[in-house]
Amino acid sequence: xxxxxxxxxxxxxxxxxxxxxxxxxxxxxxxxxxxxxxxxxxxxxxxxxxxxxxxxxxxxxxxxxxxxxxxxxxxxxxxxxxxxxxxxxxxxxxxxxxxxxxxxxxxx
Amino acid sequence: xxxxxxxxxxxxxxxxxxxxxxxxxxxxxxxxxxxxxxxxxxxxxxxxxxxxxxxxxxxxxxxxxxxxxxxxxxxxxxxxxxxxxxxxxxxxxxxxxxxxxxxxxxxxxxxxxxxxxxxxxxxxxxxxxxxxxxxxxxxxxxxxxxxxxxxxxxxxxxxxxxxxxx
Amino acid sequence: xxxxxxxxxxxxxxxxxxxxxxxxxxxxxxxxxxxxxxxxxxxxxxxxxxxxxxxxxxxxxxxxxxxxxxxxxxxxxxxxxxxxxxxxxxxxxxxxxxxxxxxxxxxxxxxxxxxxxxxxxxxxxxxxxxxxxxxxxxxxxxxxxxxxxxxxxxxxxxxxxxxxxxxxxxxxxxxxxxxxxxxxxxxxxxxxxxxxxxxxxxxxxxxxxxxxxxxxxxxxxxxxxxxxxxxxxxxxxxxxxxxxxxxxxxxxxxxxxxxxxxxxxxxxxxxxxxxxxxxxxxxxxxxxxxxxxxxxxxxxxxxxxxxxxxxxxxxxxxxxxxxxxxxxxxxxxxxxxxxxxxxxxxxxxxxxxxxxxxxxxxxxxxxxxxxxxxxxxxxxxxxxxxxxxxxxxxxxxxxxxxxxxxxxxxxxxxxxxxxxxxxxxxxxxxxxxxxxxxxxxxxxxxxxxxxxxxxxxxxxxxxxxxxxxxxxxxxxxxxxxxxxxxxxxxxxxxxxxxxxxxxxxxxxxxxxxxxxxxxxxxxxxxxxxxxxxxxxxxxxxxxxxxxxxxxxxxxxxxxxxxxxxxxxxxxxxxxxxxxxxxxxxxxxxxxxxxxxxxxxxxxxxxxxxxxxxxxxxxxxxxxxxxxxxxxxxxxxxxxxxxxxxx
Numbered sequence: 001x002x003x004x005x006x007x008x009x010x011x012x013x014x015x016x017x018x019x020x021x022x023x024x025x026x027x028x029x030x031x032x033x034x035x036x037x038x039x040x041x042x043x044x045x046x047x048x049x050x051x052x053x054x055x056x057x058x059x060x061x062x063x064x065x066x067x068x069x070x071x072x073x074x075x076x077x078x079x080x081x082x083x084x085x086x087x088x089x090x091x092x093x094x095x096x097x098x099x100x101x102x103x104x105x106x107x108x
Numbered sequence: 109x110x111x112x113x114x115x116x117x118x119x120x121x122x123x124x125x126x127x128x129x130x131x132x133x134x135x136x137x138x139x140x141x142x143x144x145x146x147x148x149x150x151x152x153x154x155x156x157x158x159x160x161x162x163x164x165x166x167x168x169x170x171x172x173x174x175x176x177x178x179x180x181x182x183x184x185x186x187x188x189x190x191x192x193x194x195x196x197x198x199x200x201x202x203x204x205x206x207x208x209x210x211x212x213x214x215x216x217x218x219x220x221x222x223x224x225x226x227x228x229x230x231x232x233x234x235x236x237x238x239x240x241x242x243x244x245x246x247x248x249x250x251x252x253x254x255x256x257x258x259x260x261x262x263x264x265x266x267x268x269x270x271x272x273x274x
Numbered sequence: 275x276x277x278x279x280x281x282x283x284x285x286x287x288x289x290x291x292x293x294x295x296x297x298x299x300x301x302x303x304x305x306x307x308x309x310x311x312x313x314x315x316x317x318x319x320x321x322x323x324x325x326x327x328x329x330x331x332x333x334x335x336x337x338x339x340x341x342x343x344x345x346x347x348x349x350x351x352x353x354x355x356x357x358x359x360x361x362x363x364x365x366x367x368x369x370x371x372x373x374x375x376x377x378x379x380x381x382x383x384x385x386x387x388x389x390x391x392x393x394x395x396x397x398x399x400x401x402x403x404x405x406x407x408x409x410x411x412x413x414x415x416x417x418x419x420x421x422x423x424x425x426x427x428x429x430x431x432x433x434x435x436x437x438x439x440x441x442x443x444x445x446x447x448x449x450x451x452x453x454x455x456x457x458x459x460x461x462x463x464x465x466x467x468x469x470x471x472x473x474x475x476x477x478x479x480x481x482x483x484x485x486x487x488x489x490x491x492x493x494x495x496x497x498x499x500x501x502x503x504x505x506x507x508x509x510x511x512x513x514x515x516x517x518x519x520x521x522x523x524x525x526x527x528x529x530x531x532x533x534x535x536x537x538x539x540x541x542x543x544x545x546x547x548x549x550x551x552x553x554x555x556x557x558x559x560x561x562x563x564x565x566x567x568x569x570x571x572x573x574x575x576x577x578x579x580x581x582x583x584x585x586x587x588x589x590x591x592x593x594x595x596x597x598x599x600x601x602x603x604x605x606x607x608x609x610x611x612x613x614x615x616x617x618x619x620x621x622x623x624x625x626x627x628x629x630x631x632x633x634x635x636x637x638x639x640x641x642x643x644x645x646x647x648x649x650x651x652x653x654x655x656x657x658x659x660x661x662x663x664x665x666x667x668x669x670x671x672x673x674x675x676x677x678x679x680x681x682x683x684x685x686x687x688x689x690x691x692x693x694x695x696x697x698x699x700x701x702x703x704x705x706x707x708x709x710x711x712x713x714x715x716x717x718x719x720x721x722x723x724x725x726x727x728x729x730x731x732x733x734x735x736x737x738x739x740x741x742x743x744x745x746x747x748x749x750x751x752x753x754x755x756x757x758x759x760x761x762x763x764x765x766x767x768x769x770x771x772x773x774x775x776x777x778x779x780x781x782x783x784x785x786x787x788x789x790x791x792x793x794x795x796x797x798x799x800x801x802x803x804x805x806x807x808x809x810x811x812x813x814x815x816x817x818x819x820x821x822x823x824x825x826x827x828x829x830x831x832x833x834x835x836x837x838x839x840x841x842x843x844x845x846x847x848x849x850x851x852x853x854x855x856x857x858x859x860x861x862x863x864x865x866x867x868x869x870x871x872x873x874x875x876x877x878x879x880x881x882x883x884x885x886x887x888x889x890x891x892x893x894x895x896x897x898x899x900x901x902x903x904x905x906x907x908x909x910x911x912x913x914x915x916x917x918x919x920x
Contacts (some may be wrong), residue, residue, distance in 0.1 A: 017233035079261035
C-alpha cells in the first residue's frame with residue numbers, strides 16, 4: 001500500500017470533532033427549519049452526536065460507563081419521541097398546520 | 109485502515125446530516141437521519157461498543173425512526189414552503205453556527221492531551237455481557253427508573269393521541 | 275414586713291376600678307379607691323412601728339429583695355424596696371395626705387363624669403409614687419418617676435374633651451420628658467462609673483472616695499440629675515408646665531402638683547446627697563436655680579387673677595425654697611419644708627377647690643369676695659394655711675422656712691436676703707388671694723332667681739372666663755359637704771402644729787445635725803412675712819383702689835409679671851414652633867413623603883419596569899427561545915473554556 005497521508009489509526013479527537021459537527025448541524029436544523037417534525041429530527045441528530053461523544057470517551061477511559069449512559073440516552077430519546085410525536089399529532093389536529101411559527105400561543 | 113474506515117464513515121455521516129438539515133420534505137430528512145445512524149453504528153463498532161451499535165440499529169433506527177416515518181405519513185405533511193421572512197436569521201445564524209462549531213472544536217483540541225488512537229479491538233468492555241453486568245448491578249436503579257419512564261411515556265402518548273369518544 | 279404591700283394595694287385599687295369601675299356604684303368605687311389608700315396608709319404605720327422608726331430605730335436602711343430584674347453579665351438590677359428615715363418622711367406624706375385628698379375627692383368629683391376613671395388614675399398615681407420612694411435603686415426610682423409623669427398627664431387631661439386640658443396634659447408630659455432625658459443620662463453615667471445602680475452600693479463607693487474627689491463626671495451626674503429635677507419639680511427652666519396643669523381637677527392639683535409628685539425631684543436630690551457632697555459645683559447650681567425660681571415665681575404670683583394659678587406659682591416658688599435648702603447643704607431642712615408644704619399647700623388647693631365648688635366653677639379672684647359668711651369652714655382653714663405659708667411662728671411654715679434661710683445665710687448671705695424678700699412676696703400674694711376671695715364685698719353675679727346649677731363635667735376654666743348663665747349667684751353659694759371639709763380641717767391642724775414634728779432631728783442620722791443660725795435671722799424673716807401680710811391688707815382691705823393705681827403707674831412691669839414674663843411665648847417661638855414646623859416641613863413632607871414613600875413606591879415601580887423589560891423575551895416563538903438557548907450555551911462554553919485556562 002502506498003504511504004497514506006493520514007495516520008494509520010484515527011486519533012480520538014477526530015471522533016469528537018465529528019460529534020461536534022453533527023451536533024452543530026443538529027442545532028442549525030433546530031433553529032432554522034420551520035416544519036415542526038424536522039425540528040424534532042434535528043433534536044434526534046443532536047442526541048446521536050452526543051452518543052458518539054460518550055462512546056468515544058468511554059473508549060479513551062477504557063470504561064464502559066459511557067456505553068451505559070449512551071444506552072440510557074437512547075431510552076430517553078425513545079420516550080421523548082413517543083410523547084413529542086403524540087403532542088404534534090394533537091397540535092396538528094387542532095391547528096391543521098405544522099408551521100412552528102404559527103404555534104405561538106405562548107405569546108402574551 | 110482504521111483511519112480510512114473512519115474517514116469514509118464520517119463523510120457519510122456528515123453528508124447525511126447536512127441532508128437532514130437542508131431537505132425540504134420531512135420524509136427525506138427522516139431517511140437521511142437513518143443514514144446518519146447507520147454510519148454512527150459502524151463507528152461504534154470501531155470504538156468497541158458492540159452492544160451500543162446493535163442497540164442503535166435496532167432501537168434507534170429500527171423503532172424510533174420508523175415511528176417518525178409513521179407520523180409523517182399520517183400527518184401527510186407536505187414540503188416546507190420557502191419563506192421570505194426571517195431572512196436576517198439566515199444571515200446572522202450561519203456565522204453564529206460556524207462560531208459555535210469552531211469553538212467546540214477548538215475546546216476539544218486544546219483540552220484533550222494528545223491521547224491515543226482508536227484501533228479496532230482496542231477496547232473490549234463493550235460486549236453485551238460486560239454492559240449487562242454493570243447495568244444490573246451498579247446502574248440498577250436508573251435502569252428501573254427508565255422502565256417507569258417508558259411506562260409514563262406510553263401512557264402519555266396514548267392519552268394525547270387518542271380519538272375523542274363522542 | 276411586706277413592703278411591697280404598700281404600693282400594691284393602690285395598684286389593686288386601680289385594677290379593680292379601672293376594669294370594673296364602670297359597673298360599680300359610686301359607693302363601690304369610693305370604697306375601693308379610698309379603702310386601698312387607707313389600707314396602704316395603715317400598713318405604712320404598721321411597718322414603721324414594727325421598725326421602731328419613731329422610737330429611735332431605723333438608723334440603717336431596711337431592705338427587702340424581691341427578684342432580679344435585669345442580669346447582664348456583671349451588671350445586675352434587682353427589684354428591691356428599701357426604707358430608711360428619708361423614705362419614712364415621704365411615705366407618711368404620700369399616704370397620709372394622699373388619703374385625705376382621696377376622701378376630699380369623693381365629695382368634689384361627685385357630680386363629675388368619668389368618676390371611676392378618676393379614682394383609678396389617682397390610685398395608679400399612688401402606686402407609682404410609692405414605687406418611686408420605696409425603690410432601692412435608680413432604675414426603680416426612674417420607673418416611679420415616669421409613672422407619675424404618666425398619671426399626671428392622664429389626670430391633667432382628665433377633661434379630655436376640652437382642648438386646653440389636653441394641651442396642658444401634653445405640655446406637662448413633654449416638658450417632663452425633657453427633664454427625664456437628663457435624668458436618664460445621669461443614670462447611664464452612674465451605671466457606667468459604678469457598675470451598679472443600687473443606692474447602697476453607689477453611695478458606699480462614693481463615701482469610700484476621699485472628699486476632695488471632684489472628678490468632672492460626678493459634677494456631670496449631679497447636674498444631669500438636677501435637669502431631671504427641674505423638669506419634675508418645676509424649676510427654671512422647665513417649670514412652665516405646672517401653671518397649665520391647673521386645668522386638671524383640683525384634687526389632682528393638690529395631690530400631684532403640690533404635695534407629692536413635684537417633690538419627687540427634691541427626694542431624688544436628697545437621696546443623691548452623696549453625689550452632691552462630692553461636687554460642690556452641682557450643689558451650688560441646685561441652690562442658685564432654687565432661689566432664682568423662688569423669686570421669679572413669686573413675682574409672677576403677685577398679679578395672677580385665677581386663684582389656682584396663684585397657688586400654682588406659689589408651689590413653684592416653695593419648691594425653689596426646698597431646692598435652696600438642699601443646695602446649701604441643709605438637706606433635712608429642705609425635706610422638712612417638703613412636709614410642711616404638703617400640709618399647707620394641699621390645704622390651699624383643696625380649699626380653693628371648695629370655693630370653686632361652692633361657686634360652681636368660678637375661679638377668677640376678681641369675681642369673688644365676701645365669702646367668709648357663706649363658706650366659713652373653708653375660710654378659717656385657708657387662713658390657717660395662709661399663716662403657715664407666710665412663715666409666721668409658731669406655725670409649721672415658719673419652722674421649715676427658717677431652717678432653710680438660716681442654713682442659706684451661712685452658705686451665701688445673698689441667697690438669704692433674696693429668700694427673705696421672696697418670703698415677703700409670698701405672704702403678700704397668698705393673703706392677697708385670701709382677702710380678695712373671702713373678705714370685702716362679693717363681686718360675682720348678682721342674685722337672680724332663675725339660675726341653673728352647674729352641670730356635671732363642667733370644665734374649670736383656667737383663665738376664669740365666666741360662662742354667665744352657668745355660674746353661681748349669691749343664693750346658691752353654700753359650704754361644702756362634710757366629706758370635703760373634714761380633710762380641710764385635719765390639714766389645717768397639721769399646718770398649724772406640723773412644725774413641731776422635728777424632721778431635721780429625725781433625719782440627723784442621715785444628713786447630720788442642722789446648725790442653728792443667729793436669732794436675728796429669724797426676726798428679719800418673720801418681719802418680712804408680717805410686712806407682706808400688712809401690705810396685702812393695706813392694698814385689698816383698707817384702700818381697694820390702691821392696687822389698680824399702682825398697676826397703672828407701673829404699667830410696664832405690671833404687664834410683664836401679669837403675662838408671666840412671656841416665658842411661654844418665648845419657648846414657643848424658640849423651641850416649639852421650630853420643632854413643629856421643622857417636623858412638618860422637613861421630616862414629613864420631604865423625609866416621609868418623598869424619601870420613604872418614594873423608596874417604597876420606587877421599589878414597586880422598578881419591579882414593574884423590570885417585569886416589562888423581561889417580558890420582551892417572552893415572544894411565544896419557539897425558535898426565538900431556541901436561539902436564546904444556543905446563544906447562552908455559546909457564552910457558557912466560552913466562559914468555561916476561558917476559565918479552564920486554555
